[in-house]
Amino acid sequence: MELVLMKVLLLILFVMIFFLYRRVRVLTASYQMFMQGSNGASMEETLQSISESVRSFESCLDRDRARLEDLASVLDTTIRGVGIVRFNAFQNTGGDLSFSVACLDARQNGLVFSNIYGREESRTYAKPIREGSSPYQLSGEEQEALRRAVAATRQLAAYSR
Template identity: 45%
Template sequence: MKLSSETMILWLIVLSAIAILNFVLFLVSSAQKSKMRRQFKRWQGIHQTADLEAVYAQTIDKVREAEESLANVAANVRAMETALRTKIGTPSIKRYNAFSDTGSDLSFSIALLDDTQTGVVLSSIYGREESRTYGKPVVEGQSTYPLTSEESEVVSLSKHKVPKQLV
């Protein structure tokens, strides 16, 4: 069987096209292989064995640890908020002149109350001959002892100084 020169040229063109196509495919596969090697090295940076299941398991463990830590922090914040409500807030004070024969506002009443308006009112009455100090317990803004107008005023002022609840 004898092939004509035209058939040989046609075969040569077809084989050349196949060779060029193979070369292009070789370049594309080399580029993909290089890309995959870079990705593999990145994964090895996360975990030396590059075992995706191990990386996933470690990630889940770290998330659980973070959730537990966050729950502990939230519990501590709630405990601190509860404790803070029972601490004395900003004191309220009123200075006044208890007696008309004294020269200035040397008497005072001070309210030391927490967020629930529970605590104590201290009053110091200054006179020329003597001074007296009184303490009266206060529970939820009320005292079992009669409050003077100045003491009632500092309790009332203390109510307005109560900080807003933390959200």
């Protein structure tokens, strides 16, 4: 009985050795393919180099993200909407040579300037705009130019979201 038990154990050991041998061969093949053209030291150097590159890219990304936020805040103060209205200020002048122009930033701040053309002279006026309105009375043409500039600003804001 002892002999039969020993033979069974020996058979089990051979089967285990066979499966372990196959597993080692698969792992060796994978390892050789992974290490092909390099040695262990150069592989470690390659991994360190990749890690340093990733850290460098992360710091560049953080710096660029901060710069982008700065640019976005500056962009809010640039002219975003312009409205132009041409009109004939006087009956005896030809063409629509007078005009009103409204220029606004993202916060609806800016100015409206108007040029009134006459036969003898032209006059230019500028009025500040804060949050979409002016402390000065606006003419109908200036109000229309302001309305157009506000619409252009809102349209641009819809695209930037």
